[in-house]
Amino acid sequence: MSSFLNISSRTLISLIILAIGLLGMALALLSGDIHRKHALHNHELSIQNMLQLKAGVILDGLAGEAAQLGIAQQHENKFRQYFDGRQLAQLQQELNIQFHRVYTTAGLIDLEKIAVYDREYNFLVESTEGVNFLLPEDVPCAGMFNAARQRSGPERIKVLSWLCSYGGRVYQSTVVPVGGLSPRGYLVIVTDPVTNLLKIGDSMGMPISIYSESGDLLHQSAGWSEVFSYKDYFISESPLLSNDNNTVLVIKTAENIEPLYEKLPQTRTLVMLGVGIATAIAVMIALWIMDKTIMRPLEQLNSGLSRIRRDRSSLSDKVDIDGTREIENLANNFNEMTAQLSHLYKRLESMAFTDQLTNLPNRYLFNDKLRMAFDPHKKQGGGFALFMMDMDKFKIINDTLGHQIGDKVLKEVGVRLMYSMRGTDRVMRVDDLVDDQLSQKLVARLGGDEFAAIITGVNDNQRATVVAEKIIRAMESPIIIDTHTLNIGISIGIALYPIDGEDEVELMRKADIALYAAKNQRRGYMFYDATKDREAEDGQNLESDLGAAVLSKQFDVYYQPKISLKNGEIIGGEALLRWNHPTFGTITADRFIHLAENTGVINSIAELVINMACEQQSKWVSMGRKLDISVNVSPSDVHSYSLVETIKRALAKWNTPPERIILEVAESSLTMDRVHVLSVIEEIRRMGIRISIDDFGLGHSSLLHLRELPIDEIKIDKTFVRDIVGNNANEAIVRSVMVLADRMGIDVVAEGVESEAVLGCLRELGADIAQGYYLGEPMPLEEFESWMKNQPMSLLRALF
């Protein structure tokens, strides 16, 4: 809104009404002026009417006087005698006598001429006294004779009187019949009516002046010139018409209207005052109505709004308002909006503390609960266990199958966690170690594939183990999503309160360390162990250093010899990656590979090691050495077709014969999205590279399924080999694997040969190839080269 309208509605409305009031005043004044003009015009009309009337009366009176004169004259004996005898000279003399008598005595009329006509209105004689007209027989208003002739009935003998102008003057001519019911002739009495008309001024109480038709002043009354000394005067003109409808006279009246004009300002002030008061009342009424119907409801709305701003919980409060329809609509919409906002706010609140994917509490709520979990249990001495959990292969799922599948996995994991925590598992009653009634469990998703749980009432290893194992079992069965059958492991780090820590930060940190330990050691769950604390901290640092390490190639390849047990020959070396950390020194792969998987640099590391292996193999080929190089790739590598490209490029770059490269794939890599992984492996195998199954026996691969795998070699995990001596079960496993592999034409490598006894046992079992510290530890390239020169003899000694 523009700034000039930035005033209150009250002021605005007041201004508008004031403007209307001013307009009203102006209109009143204007219409007053118009009305005044109209009134003056009406006044003039009424004066004209009055003048006409008065003039009519005066002229009638004058005609009457003339008739009286005419009647009186014809009753004179002499007149009758001369008229009847047509003695015109004597008659003229008689007329002159009569003229004189009337002129001198009567004074009522200004006699101008007496004329006598016969019964056919033919001129007989006229008085020589009076004015002389142009012609001897002439008389003003000659037209009246025609009118007189055309009369009939009673009109025939009536007196006829006309007003006419003649020779610049005005005359009234009156025809009086001579005789009785049948006239014998006519007398015409000519008079000047002006003097008589002047009496109009007296009777109307105002001065008048009389003008001829041509505008010559004929007469004016005494007070006429006085009028013009007044400040305000009013002159009205009234024409006087002849009988043949010509203007013969104009009578002007003058009026002093000073008093009227003196009263005008007074009236004007009164009008203004009235309009002003009316406007003020209108303003007050309008303001009152506006206040009641608009301002007060608006203020109510406004206070409703500020109440909501102060306190969001009053969002759902309804504002009840009486006002105009618009205001009520506004209030209704306002209420509807706040209701929706209230709903939305509640949802937002729940969203803020709930993980939308799994519907589990999120990190904020979890931290809150964790903080709250501390205090009461210190007093009760109950304590609780904090579980930090992490999916083992989640990143791979996400990277290879996409986030949608990943999300579904997380959802399922959430459900399983909840289910396993519910504690209704009656079969798993472990001496009431975990009292479900007393134990409260809270599972939360902290983000990504990180989950956490607080289990109150559990504060020792034994009882925590029960819960952890339940969780791990819950995750054992594969998760089936769409066409994918996914085996997902979970790692759990456990910290106990009050044993492991006094506050949530410490406890969380320790649970995290335990989790890392569990991951590194590929155990399902681990408790916090103070001795491993340091390592875990390193792990955290390493993770952040990895990226830089790849870029600056802080890696070396160590080679561990693979020995043929048949002839003691060195048939190859397993390329093992070592990280030359600037501060921590040499770090083995098992300590940083899982970190690389977490951060995503694993692909770069794979590329690095493959290239180094290919390069070395080319050198050996050129030197004439016939050695295989085994390269390890991580589970996430074999999920990606980019591994195929990487290998292709490396082979081409170093011109390496593929049959001298063996790709070692961990058995666990095959359990997840098996079909896809196998297609990648087959692609690689088609290049001529041999595939080896590493850590065989740890995973879930059934021996029966081995035949379906496109592989060339099996490496039996060291856990079986290490303890083979005197352990019938392990010996049986190793033997059956060797038998099976032999039948399928697959090489078997026994890992973890760390003693002579193991070596002897393996030889008894008829193992072909072995690897282990006892035979040769991983060595840098130079050492490995010199070892190969010197060692064969001692090896052979050891073997045979």
Add this chain to the structure above:
Amino acid sequence: MRDRKLFIFAYLVIALISESTSALANHENGEKHVAPDNIPGVVKVDAEGLITLVERMPDLIMIDARIAKDREYGYIEGSRSLPNIDTNCETLAILIPKKTTPTVYYCNGPKCGRSVESIKIAKSCGYSNIYWYRGGFEDWKDKNYPFLKDAGKK
């Protein structure tokens, strides 16, 4: 008791006075004669009506019911003087040829009862075709209709 007698006396005096004054008023009213508006069986005419009658009926008889002195100041042309006081069946018969001859009567005006008197007599004598100019000579003069005056008299 004296007061009571005085009261009765005064009452009687007042009653007598009021009685006599009302009688006096009645007498005065009787002297002021005003002609009736209409006479049954008689056609009333005004000045113009009279002129029309004269024009249309050549055998019309116009009778001036005024006394001779009044007639000296003027009379309507064609009228014959027969004052009401001289009016009877014989005098009427002299002036009017037949009982059915149209006859118009006038006197000085509404305040003059002579024409009314004459018409009553004429009716009683059996005259039937009677007109009455109620306005009379006064009205005629007022309307500036011409009238005659006998010569030699002022």
